[in-house]
Amino acid sequence: DARVTQTPRDKVTEMGQEVTMRCQPILGHNTVFWYRQTMMQGLELLAYFRNRAPLDDSGMPKDRFSAEMPDATLAxxxxxxxxxxxxxxxxxxSxxxxxxxxxxxxxxxxxxxxxxx
Amino acid sequence: TQLLEQSPQFLSIQEGENLTVYCNSSSVFSSLQWYRQEPGEGPVLLVTVVTGGEVKKLKRLTFQFGDARKDSSLHITAAQPGDTGLYLCSPRGANSKLTFGKGITLSVRP
Incomplete structure (x- = not known):
C-alpha cells in the first residue's frame, strides 16, 4: 500500500529556531506539493516540484521558507x-x-x- | 484572482438524513476535484469531474459539475457517521494556481 510519509508528525519549537520537515513521495510520482493548513486560511499551496525542479513557490514566504528535493525520494x-x-x-x-x-x-x-x- | 466559496461552512445532521453541499466560483474551470479529510489525516481524493454537467456516483455520494463549469455539488444519501469529515473542493483552470476551498465541516450524529 503506497503512501506518502512525513516526518516528524508533531514538532514543538521556540521562536527563532530552525525547523525542517521531510516528505517521502510515493515511488514513481513525479510531482510533489507542499501545503499549509490553518483554521483561518484553509489549505494553501506553498510550493510544488515536477521531476525535482521547482515549478511554483510563489505561495511561500521567501525570506524564511525554503523547499528542496535533494533526490526523487525526499522533499x-x-x-x-x-x-x-x-x-x-x-x-x-505527491x-x-x-x-x-x-x-x-x-x-x-x-x-x-x-x-x- | 478567482473567488471560491464552499457552503455551508458547517453542517451537523442525524444519521440517515440526506444533504447537499456546494462549491461555487466566479471562474470557469477545466476540472474540479472533491476531497475528504478526517481529523489528523491528509485529504483523500474522492472524485474528479471534467465535463460540464457531468455526474459521478461513489456509493452514496453523488457529485455534479455545473453546466457552465463554475460550480459543483456533492449530495450524500442516507448519511452515516463514517461520512463525518472536512469536504474540500479544488478546481483547476488553464492558468490558475492550485487552490482549495475553505471546506465544509460535516458531522453525522449516530
Whole structure:
C-alpha cells in the first residue's frame, strides 16, 4: 500500500529556531506539493516540484521558507527562523499526471503539526 | 484572482438524513476535484469531474459539475457517521494556481 510519509508528525519549537520537515513521495510520482493548513486560511499551496525542479513557490514566504528535493525520494521544507505565525499543519502530497488528463492525482501525507512558541 | 466559496461552512445532521453541499466560483474551470479529510489525516481524493454537467456516483455520494463549469455539488444519501469529515473542493483552470476551498465541516450524529 503506497503512501506518502512525513516526518516528524508533531514538532514543538521556540521562536527563532530552525525547523525542517521531510516528505517521502510515493515511488514513481513525479510531482510533489507542499501545503499549509490553518483554521483561518484553509489549505494553501506553498510550493510544488515536477521531476525535482521547482515549478511554483510563489505561495511561500521567501525570506524564511525554503523547499528542496535533494533526490526523487525526499522533499524538504525548511523554516529559518520560525515564528509563532508559522504554526500550522504542513502537508506534503505527491502526484502523477495521467496521459491526456488535465489534472494531477494528488496523494497527501498525514501532515506535520508545527507549533512555534 | 478567482473567488471560491464552499457552503455551508458547517453542517451537523442525524444519521440517515440526506444533504447537499456546494462549491461555487466566479471562474470557469477545466476540472474540479472533491476531497475528504478526517481529523489528523491528509485529504483523500474522492472524485474528479471534467465535463460540464457531468455526474459521478461513489456509493452514496453523488457529485455534479455545473453546466457552465463554475460550480459543483456533492449530495450524500442516507448519511452515516463514517461520512463525518472536512469536504474540500479544488478546481483547476488553464492558468490558475492550485487552490482549495475553505471546506465544509460535516458531522453525522449516530
Amino acid at each position: 524538504t521544507l525548511k523554516i529559518q527562523p520560525s515564528e509563532p505565525r508559522d504554526s500550522a499543519v504542513y502537508f506534503c502530497a 502526484g502523477v499526471r495521467l496521459a491526456g488528463a488535465p489534472y494531477n492525482e494528488q496523494f497527501f501525507g498525514p501532515g506535520t503539526r508545527l507549533t512555534v512558541l
